[in-house]
Amino acid sequence: MAFKLAQSETYQQKIDVQIVGETGKVEKHDFKAIFKRCTNQELEDLRQKTGKEVLKEVVTGWTGVTDEDGIAVPFSEENFDALLQIPAASFALVKGFWDSIVVAREKN
Numbered sequence: 001m002a003f004k005l006a007q008s009e010t011y012q013q014k015i016d017v018q019i020v021g022e023t024g025k026v027e028k029h030d031f032k033a034i035f036k037r038c039t040n041q042e043l044e045d046l047r048q049k050t051g052k053e054v055l056k057e058v059v060t061g062w063t064g065v066t067d068e069d070g071i072a073v074p075f076s077e078e079n080f081d082a083l084l085q086i087p088a089a090s091f092a093l094v095k096g097f098w099d100s101i102v103v104a105r106e107k108n
Helices: 040-046 051-058 077-084 087-107
Strands: 010-020 026-036 059-063
Touching: 010 059, 010 087, 026 051, 026 087, 040 051, 051 059, 051 087, 077 087
Parallel strands: none
Antiparallel strands: 010 026, 026 059
């Protein structure tokens, strides 16, 4: 496949979240995060920031995030802040973002 010089401004990445449930068993969940596509200079700048600061700059949306009743939760600043309060979810998002960059670099 030919490489397209012009890329979209965002891309989707599957995020796998593992949380210990009430019974002590690990529960696996996933959703798709929509990340802003960054230049090499922006990535270098992001490396100096905390995980939360990085996510605030690069996450532009999501799909597959639901409430306790299974109803889709829309992406908003308030909902995003609530998700970031869940350690397993914020860690998975940070890892998912940086992994997506590494995979992209490995492929090129």
